[in-house]
Amino acid sequence: MHDKTLAQLSAGLASGEYSSVELTRHFLDRIQRLDPVYNSFITVMADQALASAASADQQRASGKGVHPLCGVPIAHKDIFCTEGVRTSCASKMLDNFIPPYNATVVDNFLAAGAVVLGKTNMDEFAMGSSNETSWYGPVKNPWDINTVPGGSSGGSAAAIAARLTPASTATDTGGSIRQPAALCGISGLKPTYGRVSRWGMIAFASSLDQGGPLARTAEDLALMMNVMASYDPRDSTCLDLEVPDYTAGLTNSIAGLKIGVPKEYFDEGLNPATAKVVQDALRQLEQLGATLHDISLPHSSLSVPAYYVIAPAEASANLSRFDGVRYGYRCEEPQDLRDLYMRTRAEGFGDEVKRRILVGAYCLSAGYYDAYYNKAQQVRRLIKQDFVSAFEQVDMILGPTCPNPAFEFGSKGDNPVAMYLEDIYTISTNLAGLPGMSIPCGLVDNKPVGLQIIGNYFSEAHMLNVAHQYQMATDWHTRQPADIG
Amino acid sequence: MSWETVIGLEVHVQLATKTKIFSGSSTAFGAAPNTQASAVDLAMPGTLPVANEQAFRYAIMFGLAIDAEIGKTSVFERKNYFYPDLPKGYQTTQLAKPIVGPGHVDIQLKDGSHKRVRIHHAHLEEDAGKSLHEDFHGMSGIDLNRAGTPLIEIVSEPDMRNAEEAVAFAKKLHSIVTSLGICDGNMSQGSMRFDVNISVRKKGDEKLGTRTETKNLNSFKFMEEAIALEVERQIDVIEDGGKILQETRLYNADTKTARSMRSKEEANDYRYFPCPDLLPVVIDDATIEQLRSTLPELPDARHKRFVEQYGLSDYDAGVLGDDATMAHYFEAATKVCGDAKLAANWIMGELSARLNGEDKTIGDSPVSAVQLGQMILRIKDNTISNKMAKEVLQGVWTGEGDPDTVIEKRGLKQVSDSGAIEALVADVLAANSAQVDNYRSADDSKRPKMIGFFVGQIMKASKGQANPQQVNEILLKKLNELI
Known part of the structure; x- marks a missing residue:
């Protein structure tokens, strides 16, 4: 059962091939058996999952129409607040935090009747590209447990690659859905900023954070998007736009699709083997009737520096609430208020989080604001303008998701900038607020490579159509790691 | 300096x-x-x-x-x-x-x-x-x-x-x-x-001196005190050859001191x-x-209107018109009694004194505007005298009921029955024949001063309930008859 896609599982439940309880038990067993190796879950919700599976089975048995995802198991990234269930954001700071409310995304899946297997591991507060910053330890890439799964949604991606869950929610601030999707050989979609509610999703960088799905196929992403996307008046940055049926246009032909290929995404920083795999994928799309056009996104090289000013600046304020006063970690025996603050935050946050808080506070401080924060915002507008111009010529922009396949643990540990450059192709879409996808398009040394699809604002349905057509013509999305039980 | x-x-x-x-x-x-x-x-x-x-x-x-x-x-x-x-x-x-x-x-x-x-x-x-x-x-x-x-x-x-x-x-x-x-304007609740x-500077200087900020004052009185204290401190420091440091200060209204x-x-x-x-x-x-067109009346406009509509002095219009609650109170009381001048006098006089005495604002007045208006009506229709009205106000203030109830309960009705007053006057004149003789033999210019004695005796005899205006009229008539 674990080899099936979300769509197949939904069909199997509908036909009565198996019950949700059987399905849920199967995945819970796999998690119990295999996850000690991958460490992809922080919290497994076995009891709650079986209870909601039983209730889903009842609903289906009642004969009333149910949502396609009713009784289908999924996982939530541990950044989405779940009422009554610890939500840690992979930080010691929130190791004891049990929210009294659900994220809107969590509520949406609850309403659909989906079964939540548990909360997945991630980089602490979503800050990282390797899942090495989690307080609960790193996640192992099922393709090679000596390599990283990517981050920050590494737990979600690894769990899907290891067939411990068919799909998961995730978040993407600079590539945190697409990069782990690429490194774990699965599909992931970061929607347009404002498409998925951020209520109850613990903030890293508010103007860049966006929730989205991870799954095996584009079709599964469409099923997930049908639930995740919603207008939410509790999130002022959420757009009041009708949610389309993302599965409706999947089978459309892509003949005549104009694909832009930015030269900046094939520069010297790109691994030549990865470049070849991506070029092959582009030719495959040509065969499906698309046309390729050379384009330029001239300010691409500025995206990483701009991002590493804006994201830490917002994070420095967003993480101020973790002060030991109302919830979360509090240091032992504080001597006074200052001691409470200093030790709580020194002991509760990991190194990467502290690094970004320091960078962010510095960029916003008196005398530096204009040189850093303001300048970065100007660059952000230029990057957005690059895309606006490009989309006047082409329908989609395609290229690699990451410069390299999965790297080994600790290989970039002492060099944060080398780690930051792993996100060079994904960050600019967050700065522009555009939707971006990654789908498997080949292997290099038996490590997956991701093809990135960047669409215009709110063109997710069209992007999923392109990805689905590619997946109908290829089998990279069906490849799976050896030795996953 | x-x-x-x-x-x-x-x-x-x-x-x-x-x-x-x-x-x-x-x-x-x-x-x-x-x-x-x-x-x-x-x-x-x-x-x-x-x-x-x-x-x-x-x-x-x-x-x-x-x-x-x-x-x-x-x-x-x-x-x-x-x-x-x-x-x-x-x-x-x-x-x-x-x-x-x-x-x-x-x-x-x-x-x-x-x-x-x-x-x-x-x-x-x-x-x-x-x-x-x-x-x-x-x-x-x-x-x-x-x-x-x-x-x-x-x-x-x-x-x-x-x-x-x-x-x-x-x-x-x-x-x-x-x-x-x-805003509800409630200063004691921090609204x-x-x-x-x-800052201070030498008179004539263009450049501003170094300033301090005294924070979180929640009454006009404390503000006045805190400013006086800080100005004095700054002048002392400078005159002693010191410099003002830019700082935030806190004023303690209990000790009347401030600290950095x-x-x-x-x-x-x-x-x-x-x-x-x-x-x-x-x-x-x-x-x-849309907001501009539905803006309520502002204090300056109301001030002007109070002068024109009610004939109030500029000063009275300021006292009654600047505070919205006070203005509403005044207009409500005036509506009931139909006499803006009397309403103004009672609000600014007796009522304000009572409110100040108990550290209350017009908003928490135990006497409502309607009650004050009713009381003024009773003055105007001669049911009570001004002096009795103060007693009525006291009764309403302490919760004895509406003015009419208080008048009834306390037996404060003024005697305006001219027959009864005439009898009282006759009694008093008869009992004080020496003073009546003095009055008769006095110059016209001295007589008005002598009236007071008889009025006092008559009011005393009526236990304060005789209508003083009627007493005056009848007394004069009787005395003139005797001349």
Whole structure:
């Protein structure tokens, strides 16, 4: 059962091939058996999952129409607040935090009747590209447990690659859905900023954070998007736009699709083997009737520096609430208020989080604001303008998701900038607020490579159509790691 | 050496919205600690703010009332600092693009002169919670009920030159926001708080001296005291050859002393930046015009109207018209009794004295405007004398009932039966024949002075209940008959 896609599982439940309880038990067993190796879950919700599976089975048995995802198991990234269930954001700071409310995304899946297997591991507060910053330890890439799964949604991606869950929610601030999707050989979609509610999703960088799905196929992403996307008046940055049926246009032909290929995404920083795999994928799309056009996104090289000013600046304020006063970690025996603050935050946050808080506070401080924060915002507008111009010529922009396949643990540990450059192709879409996808398009040394699809604002349905057509013509999305039980 | 004081004010005004500026929690005062604090107010992880539209409407109304430019694009920013009563670790406020731009407020001084105080801007922001340092055995308690209450902070230019001007300005602001109905004006509950920036310079100097900021004054009286104290301190320091340090000071109204809270060097770097959770708010002209057309009467217009409509003096119109609650009280009482002059006299005299005596404002007067009006009606129809009216007021004040009930219960009805009064007069004249003889033999010019004795005797005989005007008339008639 674990080899099936979300769509197949939904069909199997509908036909009565198996019950949700059987399905849920199967995945819970796999998690119990295999996850000690991958460490992809922080919290497994076995009891709650079986209870909601039983209730889903009842609903289906009642004969009333149910949502396609009713009784289908999924996982939530541990950044989405779940009422009554610890939500840690992979930080010691929130190791004891049990929210009294659900994220809107969590509520949406609850309403659909989906079964939540548990909360997945991630980089602490979503800050990282390797899942090495989690307080609960790193996640192992099922393709090679000596390599990283990517981050920050590494737990979600690894769990899907290891067939411990068919799909998961995730978040993407600079590539945190697409990069782990690429490194774990699965599909992931970061929607347009404002498409998925951020209520109850613990903030890293508010103007860049966006929730989205991870799954095996584009079709599964469409099923997930049908639930995740919603207008939410509790999130002022959420757009009041009708949610389309993302599965409706999947089978459309892509003949005549104009694909832009930015030269900046094939520069010297790109691994030549990865470049070849991506070029092959582009030719495959040509065969499906698309046309390729050379384009330029001239300010691409500025995206990483701009991002590493804006994201830490917002994070420095967003993480101020973790002060030991109302919830979360509090240091032992504080001597006074200052001691409470200093030790709580020194002991509760990991190194990467502290690094970004320091960078962010510095960029916003008196005398530096204009040189850093303001300048970065100007660059952000230029990057957005690059895309606006490009989309006047082409329908989609395609290229690699990451410069390299999965790297080994600790290989970039002492060099944060080398780690930051792993996100060079994904960050600019967050700065522009555009939707971006990654789908498997080949292997290099038996490590997956991701093809990135960047669409215009709110063109997710069209992007999923392109990805689905590619997946109908290829089998990279069906490849799976050896030795996953 | 002659010194000039320069004063600027920053005024925090709590807006009278039902819910908080970024959450649906109630803003009502006085609830049990933390019962009006939602997940948003507690800054729980993942929660997000949603701006309160009514707070914007109120802020725009204030802007229109002070003839200010309304910020068409209004941006919230985060002001970062750590304090336990600030749950997010930043205050959501406005800096570069406030809702209200430059405007002005005109004040009238005691000598009758007028002065214009310029407003630099006014911005929307959230209030912090409260730290409670008592009752926790050396620890501090945090009450977040107030956290997120909407405020406008009104920032004046340094246009005031003494405490009188500063207090007049503060009172005028109080009058404007209560007239608009955007603030309940309750100073003792912190609905209006004043930060006073004070510097001194040699008379004639152009350059401003170094200023200090005395924070969180919540009464006009404390403000006046704190300014006097700080001006004196600054002049003493300078005359002793010292320098004023830029610092924040706290005034203690109990000990009438002030102390330094923090110096400029200890000041926070607030690292302001636009709040990414709240998009810029664009105010369209239609909204502004709609609010302008429904703006309630403002204090200056009301002042003018009181002079014209009720024939009040400029001074009386100021006392009765500047405070919205007072103005409503006056107009309600006048409506009942139909006599503005009497209503004005009773409110500004007896009633105000009683209110001041118990440290009450007109808003908490135990005697309602309707009751005062009814009482005045009884004076006008000769049921009671002015002197009895004071007793009636006392009775209504202490809850004995409406004026008519009090008059009935206390037996305060004035005797206006001319037959009865004539009998009283006859009795008194008969019993005091010596004085009557004196009166008869006296010069015309001395007689009026002698009348008082007879009036006193007659009133005494009537136990104070005889109508004094009738007593006068009948007595004169009788005495004249005897001449």
